[in-house]
Amino acid sequence: MNRTIARLIFLCLALLLSPARAATPGLPVTNTLSSGAKVMFCVPTRGWNGKLVVWAHGYTSPFDPLDFQDLQFGDIYLPDFVQRLGFAFATTSYRTTGLAVVPGVEDVRDTALAFAQFTKRTPLRTLLVGASEGGLVTTLAIERYPDIFSGGLAMCGPIGDFPAQTDYFATFRLLFDYYYPGLLPGNATNIPPQLIQHWDDQYEPLAMAAINADPRRAMQLLGVAQASFIPFDMDTVRTTVDDLLWYHTFASNDAETKLGGNPFGNLGVQYTGSSNDTALNATILRIAASPQAINAEQAYQTSGRLTRPLVTMHTIGDDVVPFWHENLYWQKVRAAGTARYVRMLPVARYGHCNFGITDLLLAISLLVNETN
Numbered sequence: 001m002n003r004t005i006a007r008l009i010f011l012c013l014a015l016l017l018s019p020a021r022a023a024t025p026g027l028p029v030t031n032t033l034s035s036g037a038k039v040m041f042c043v044p045t046r047g048w049n050g051k052l053v054v055w056a057h058g059y060t061s062p063f064d065p066l067d068f069q070d071l072q073f074g075d076i077y078l079p080d081f082v083q084r085l086g087f088a089f090a091t092t093s094y095r096t097t098g099l100a101v102v103p104g105v106e107d108v109r110d111t112a113l114a115f116a117q118f119t120k121r122t123p124l125r126t127l128l129v130g131a132s133e134g135g136l137v138t139t140l141a142i143e144r145y146p147d148i149f150s151g152g153l154a155m156c157g158p159i160g161d162f163p164a165q166t167d168y169f170a171t172f173r174l175l176f177d178y179y180y181p182g183l184l185p186g187n188a189t190n191i192p193p194q195l196i197q198h199w200d201d202q203y204e205p206l207a208m209a210a211i212n213a214d215p216r217r218a219m220q221l222l223g224v225a226q227a228s229f230i231p232f233d234m235d236t237v238r239t240t241v242d243d244l245l246w247y248h249t250f251a252s253n254d255a256e257t258k259l260g261g262n263p264f265g266n267l268g269v270q271y272t273g274s275s276n277d278t279a280l281n282a283t284i285l286r287i288a289a290s291p292q293a294i295n296a297e298q299a300y301q302t303s304g305r306l307t308r309p310l311v312t313m314h315t316i317g318d319d320v321v322p323f324w325h326e327n328l329y330w331q332k333v334r335a336a337g338t339a340r341y342v343r344m345l346p347v348a349r350y351g352h353c354n355f356g357i358t359d360l361l362l363a364i365s366l367l368v369n370e371t372n
Contacts, residue, residue: 023047025083029118037107038093040068041119042079049086052115052123054149056108056130056137057091058353059247062098062254063196069093070131076357085364088123090115098254101162101300104137109145125150125371129364131353132156132321135312139302139329142310151309151371153363156353158321159312160328162300163263165321166255170264170287172225172244175271178284179221180210184245189262189287191252199249204242211241224273224280228317228350236350240319243352247320261290263297304332306341309370313363317350343370 023044030040055078057069068091071078082089092111094100108128116122128149130138135157142152158165174188184203186192195203211218211234218237222229227244229236256262265288274280316323326344333339343366347359 022084023049023086025080028079031114031118033092033095033107033110033114035095035103035107035110036066037095037103037110038066038068039111039114039118040079040089040091041115042083042089043119043121044083044086044088047086048088048121050124051086052088052090052112052126053082054108054112054126054128055082055089055091056104056128056134056141057094058130058132058134059100059251060097061250063250064097066093066095066097070134073360074357087127088115088119088121098251099258101133101136101140104133105140105144108137108141109148112148127367127371128152129367130154130157133158135159135321136162136300136302139310139312140300142308143303143305146307149308151311151367153311153313153367155313155355155363156315156318156321157312158325159302160325160332162302163294163297164328165325166263166297168225168227168322169244169248169251171266172227173248174266174285174287175221175225176207176241176245178280179217180207183207183210187285188248189252189256189264191249195249196253199246203249204245207241207245208238211238220274224271226273226322228319228322230317230350236319239351243320256293259290259293259296261293261296262287263289263293265289302329302332304329304334304336304338306333306336306338309341309343309367311343311345311363311367311370313345313347313355313359315347315349315351315354317348318352318354319350320352 024046026043026045028040028042032038060069079089090111092107094104094107096103112126126149128138128141135154136159138152138154139159142149170188185195227240229240267286267288271280314323314326333342345363
């Protein structure tokens with residue numbers, strides 16, 4: 001760690017631990033963009049450093065109401081936390097729930113542009129920070145709108161290969177049905193309403209009971225799916241299974257609607273790592289992808305072409321958005337000749353977006369250092 005970043009972290013900690021030295025958070029101003037996306041703006045009443053942080057939230061169920069999301073980071077309320085560090089804060093609900101990456105990129109852009117209109121202040125620099133789905137929104141926006149954003153922090157996002165991420169969810173459901181046949185209604189590309197309606201009170205408990213009844217089978221399932229867990233730690237086994245089944249159950253139908261068809265196909269795919277790969281590949285359900293959906297996914301793909309700094313942070317044991325996205329994105333920026341703009345922060349921990357306050361401070365400090 002260089003001295004500049006160390007000093008920035010020390011300063012951040014000093015501000016957090018000494019309220020007298022921190023900026024004073026202002027009250028939020030809320031409104032609605034022409035797209036229908038809600039927006040929130042906050043400017044410190046004292047100690048504003050002239051910079052704006054725009055927050056891009058993560059995935060929300062398509063059945064949730066449109067609202068601001070992911071504003072609580074452990075015990076920290078992000079709008080106040082960011083303001084106490086001296087920044088103004090802005091965020092948006094996006095114009096839709098569920099799969100919101102493409103409109104979300106436009107909404108964070110419009111939120112940044114609307115800041116001056118609604119606050120009567122003009123920021124010296126605008127930084128974009130996002131997590132999970134918001135990490136992909138952040139990366140795409142930094143690639144596409146360098147005239148608006150001075151830099152970005154993308155945390156635990158599917159930034160390497162969006163189609164591979166949708167395949168990851170569908171593959172897990174496919175393999176779950178192979179190891180626990182008939183337990184859940186529907187299949188990898190057919191999610192019936194009853195599964196969604198009775199997930200909490202019927203099907204999630206059934207899935208967890210099956211996992212508990214045969215832990216070795218569950219760990220083999222996770223191994224073939226290449227999903228993160230801590231071996232023989234049943235809490236992480238249950239968490240990974242639960243997380244991946246939830247995302248697949250609640251996200252699939254919405255994604256198919258927005259992409260114009262099913263994006264998942266496994267014709268010709270050979271699965272390995274089971275106790276009997278021959279039997280697995282001979283009997284597993286085979287599915288063809290929709291060409292229209294495959295084509296639509298290209299709008300969600302990052303290019304790696306950067307002209308602004310991008311810091312990425314990812315837990316190595318991320319069960320929902322695998323760490324291999326970082327490696328794939330690194331390949332893209334190297335091919336594009338823009339690797340000099342990227343700083344990657346791997347965090348040796350299990351779980352999706354499982355960051356602590358020190359991780360967040362390090363990432364913010366590095367972003368500030370790169371954009372000064």
